[in-house]
Amino acid sequence: MSAAHDMLCDTARAVFAEAATAGIAPVEEAGFGLLLVPEEDGGFGGDWGDANAVLQIAGVVVPDLPVAELIAGEAYQPAATVSLMAGAMGQALVLSIEHVNTRQQFGRPLGKFQAVQQSLAVMACEVRAVEAAAAALATRLDAMSLDPSAADFEIAAAKLRANRAVGVVTAIAHQVHGAIGFTEEYDLHRVTVPLMRWRGAHGNDAYWAARLGRQVATLGGRGLWEAMTARGA
Amino acid sequence: MQGFALYPFDPPGDIAALRADLRAWLAVNQPQGDVVARANCWASFDPDFSRALGAAGYIGMTLPAQYGGGDQHPLERYVVIEELLAAGAPVGAHWIADRQTGPLILRYGSEEQRQRYLPGIAAGELYACIGLSEPGAGSDLAAVRTTARETAEGWRINGQKIWTTGAHFSHIMLALVRTEEGSERNAGLSQLLIDLDTPGITIRPIIDMAGHHDFNEVFFDDVLVPHGALVGERGQGWKQVTAELGLERSGPERYLSSHALLVALIDAAGAEPDPAIAALIGELTAEMWTLRQLSMSTAAKLAAGEDPMVEASVVKELGNAFEQDMPRRVQAIVTGGWDDEDDLAKLLRALLIASPSFSLRGGTREVIRGIIARGLGLR
Ligand SMILES: Cc1cc2nc3c(=O)[nH]c(=O)nc-3n(C[C@H](O)[C@H](O)[C@H](O)COP(=O)(O)OP(=O)(O)OC[C@H]3O[C@@H](n4cnc5c(N)ncnc54)[C@H](O)[C@@H]3O)c2cc1C
Numbered sequence: 001m002s003a004a005h006d007m008l009c010d011t012a013r014a015v016f017a018e019a020a021t022a023g024i025a026p027v028e029e030a031g032f033g034l035l036l037v038p039e040e041d042g043g044f045g046g047d048w049g050d051a052n053a054v055l056q057i058a059g060v061v062v063p064d065l066p067v068a069e070l071i072a073g074e075a076y077q078p079a080a081t082v083s084l085m086a087g088a089m090g091q092a093l094v095l096s097i098e099h100v101n102t103r104q105q106f107g108r109p110l111g112k113f114q115a116v117q118q119s120l121a122v123m124a125c126e127v128r129a130v131e132a133a134a135a136a137l138a139t140r141l142d143a144m145s146l147d148p149s150a151a152d153f154e155i156a157a158a159k160l161r162a163n164r165a166v167g168v169v170t171a172i173a174h175q176v177h178g179a180i181g182f183t184e185e186y187d188l189h190r191v192t193v194p195l196m197r198w199r200g201a202h203g204n205d206a207y208w209a210a211r212l213g214r215q216v217a218t219l220g221g222r223g224l225w226e227a228m229t230a231r232g233a
Numbered sequence: 234m235q236g237f238a239l240y241p242f243d244p245p246g247d248i249a250a251l252r253a254d255l256r257a258w259l260a261v262n263q264p265q266g267d268v269v270a271r272a273n274c275w276a277s278f279d280p281d282f283s284r285a286l287g288a289a290g291y292i293g294m295t296l297p298a299q300y301g302g303g304d305q306h307p308l309e310r311y312v313v314i315e316e317l318l319a320a321g322a323p324v325g326a327h328w329i330a331d332r333q334t335g336p337l338i339l340r341y342g343s344e345e346q347r348q349r350y351l352p353g354i355a356a357g358e359l360y361a362c363i364g365l366s367e368p369g370a371g372s373d374l375a376a377v378r379t380t381a382r383e384t385a386e387g388w389r390i391n392g393q394k395i396w397t398t399g400a401h402f403s404h405i406m407l408a409l410v411r412t413e414e415g416s417e418r419n420a421g422l423s424q425l426l427i428d429l430d431t432p433g434i435t436i437r438p439i440i441d442m443a444g445h446h447d448f449n450e451v452f453f454d455d456v457l458v459p460h461g462a463l464v465g466e467r468g469q470g471w472k473q474v475t476a477e478l479g480l481e482r483s484g485p486e487r488y489l490s491s492h493a494l495l496v497a498l499i500d501a502a503g504a505e506p507d508p509a510i511a512a513l514i515g516e517l518t519a520e521m522w523t524l525r526q527l528s529m530s531t532a533a534k535l536a537a538g539e540d541p542m543v544e545a546s547v548v549k550e551l552g553n554a555f556e557q558d559m560p561r562r563v564q565a566i567v568t569g570g571w572d573d574e575d576d577l578a579k580l581l582r583a584l585l586i587a588s589p590s591f592s593l594r595g596g597t598r599e600v601i602r603g604i605i606a607r608g609l610g611l612r
Contacts, residue, residue, distance in 0.1 A: 097609055117606035121550070124605055128547050129523050135239035136526040160519040210508060213515030217506045221496030225319045228522060229252060233242045233312075233529055
């Protein structure tokens with residue numbers, strides 16, 4: 001990640017907050033289109049670690065704006081979507097924890113009930129898995145100088161894993177919220193509806209499972225392990 | 234638990250060479266007999282293999298050289314154990330001693346204990362078991378009732394442990410016992426390192442539902458062990474055990490127990506697999522790849538001296554679900570009879586039967602989820 005990473009994230013938060021009402025213009029004006037352009041070409045010189053962080057923020061604050069398309073081309077959209085999803089899932093978890101710690105029933109906060117605790121633990125595991133997948137994919141893309149074809153395995157694995165987490169994460173987030181989470185007024189749908197959309201965008205589960213499965217079949221059982229370890233650590 | 238980033242897995246040294254050397258060594262030394270031994274292979278007991286592995290320098294890798302260890306980095310050891318598990322090597326005899334008893338003796342043990350036990354552990358010759366569970370203390374480990382009273386001659390132990398994996402072939406048990414009379418719950422507990430040939434110890438097999446003799450009941454009837462059997466601080470057993478469980482929960486064994494089945498599935502499917510099987514292979518691969526990232530980053534955090542209690546629990550929860558679901562998902566789509574004798578069928582049968590234990594051993598699913606919930610600030 002670039003040295004200016006923290007500043008970049010702060011800027012993204014501020015600019016995206018403005019864009020949430022003003023539309024994509026402030027994001028364009030702030031130069032996010034130059035994030036991955038090398039410094040010598042007048043760009044920011046960021047890497048995919050930076051893009052991952054920025055897109056996670058976008059996934060929470062401006063899920064309906066084309067930030068991913070502004071930052072990277074078509075070949076990167078599956079990877080970018082994983083980052084958006086990781087961000088949105090993290091936010092769904094934050095909202096859920098806040099809610100169960102605040103809302104009281106039977107004289108206690110909901111979060112004190114073991115059934116609720118166990119559900120949120122399941123959800124947190126899915127969120128961590130997707131965050132890890134997004135981070136590992138970024139590591140691979142950066143190690144391969146942003147060549148998406150050299151990260152085909154990781155893109156497929158990460159997008160498929162993220163897709164599969166959507167069902168669990170949205171279901172539990174809504175369940176622990178009760179009716180309030182089903183309202184237009186409350187913010188939960190601002191992350192759960194985009195998650196439902198992103199699952200089907202840039203390759204649904206069946207698409208990536210078939211593709212990854214066929215790729216692995218050509219490697220053979222032992223070959224899968226050898227290929228996986230050769231690609232990272 | 235917010236703001237999760239991948240802790241970089243960055244072992245020193247030439248990792249590609251470490252893998253290549255180990256693979257070449259396994260090609261010569263891994264027993265080729267029974268394919269079922271490759272399933273859940275950290276429960277496959279083969280002392281000859283353990284001795285050879287120890288002689289080759291792959292056990293006790295992180296222990297100091299003065300105790301027979303390899304002075305290597307914990308992440309080099311991580312690479313070695315994930316390779317052994319992915320290959321389905323029979324590492325069960327030395328597994329517990331290498332994974333937790335050795336490191337615990339190094340951290341909390343006396344100099345005498347280190348000299349006495351660590352070289353044998355590193356050689357793959359001295360095996361250990363974990364004496365935590367009792368009939369009345371399962372998930373509620375603080376209910377431990379086995380007592381050790383300090384006398385002039387040493388500690389006198391009375392009580393019973395249960396589900397003790399490998400007690401019948403182990404040389405030592407690291408036991409959690411109540412040393413303070415009248416103490417309750419997690420106060421007043423201590424860890425004792427007990428030589429299992431001490432008079433008064435009775436070990437009885439418990440046959441598991443697969444027909445295997447892996448775990449045991451262990452009875453202590455006025456067993457006298459020396460004062461020097463105490464590990465670490467008297468009364469600090471709970472704290473030490475909690476640290477030990479951290480070592481136990483996030484390793485690659487928490488998601489690779491069924492790996493041999495994935496290998497067999499891919500090989501049986503061939504280069505042009507049926508679409509349903511290809512899709513399953515894709516899903517399992519995505520899950521495994523993700524788990525490997527989580528496990529490696531947790532190991533890196535542990536190696537950096539931090540306490541990734543919650544991350545370790547996430548690895549165990551997701552990893553156990555993965556390795557437990559895999560045989561069920563495979564059975565749902567491959568055709569074949571229960572009694573078929575091809576590798577895939579044999580592994581499938583063995584893992585369907587073994588897999589209920591995956592989310593029990595090392596802390597049940599519900600206990601693990603409780604730890605995660607505490608990390609989320611809910612308890
Ligand atoms: C293959 C295998 C190997 C093992 N090896 C060892 C070993 O070497 N050494 C050792 O000491 N132990 C060992 N164990 C024991 C293991 O640690 C225990 O099985 C485990 O801690 C659970 O205890 P229990 O079996 O008494 O179940 P219980 O504690 O009786 O639990 C039964 C069920 O109730 C649930 N439950 C219990 N309390 C709660 C609660 N408060 N809230 C919600 N749910 C709850 C549990 O999650 C579980 O689903 C082994 C177990 C197995 C299966």
